[in-house]
Amino acid sequence: MKTGTCPKCGSNEILTNLALKGSDSVQPYVSVTEPEPPNRPFIWVPKFVQSAFHACICGTCGYTEFYAIKHQELNEARKNGFIGK
Ligand SMILES: [Zn+2]
Numbered sequence: 300m301k302t303g304t305c306p307k308c309g310s311n312e313i314l315t316n317l318a319l320k321g322s323d324s325v326q327p328y329v330s331v332t333e334p335e336p337p338n339r340p341f342i343w344v345p346k347f348v349q350s351a352f353h354a355c356i357c358g359t360c361g362y363t364e365f366y367a368i369k370h371q372e373l374n375e376a377r378k379n380g381f382i383g384k
Pocket residue numbers: 305306307308309310357358359360361362
C-alpha cells in the first residue's frame with residue numbers, strides 16, 4: 300500500500316506511516332539475535348537488532364499492512380546469520 304492503492308478494494312484513500320501505540324511494556328516488536336560462536340569467548344554477549352512497526356491503513360475498507368521500521372538493519376542481521384526468537 301506504499302503505492303497508495305489498497306490491494307483489497309482498490310481505494311486510494313490510504314493512511315500511511317502510522318506509529319503503533321500502546322504502553323511501553325506492550326509495544327509490538329521483532330528481534331533477531333546473533334548465534335553463539337563455536338568457540339565462545341569467556342565473555343560474550345550476543346548482538347541483536349529489534350524493530351517496531353508502522354502501519355498503513357485503507358480508509359475505505361480498513362485493510363492494514365505493518366512495516367518493520369528497521370527493516371534494513373534486520374536484513375543486514377539476517378545476512379550475518381542472526382536468527383529470530
Ligand atoms: Zn481498502
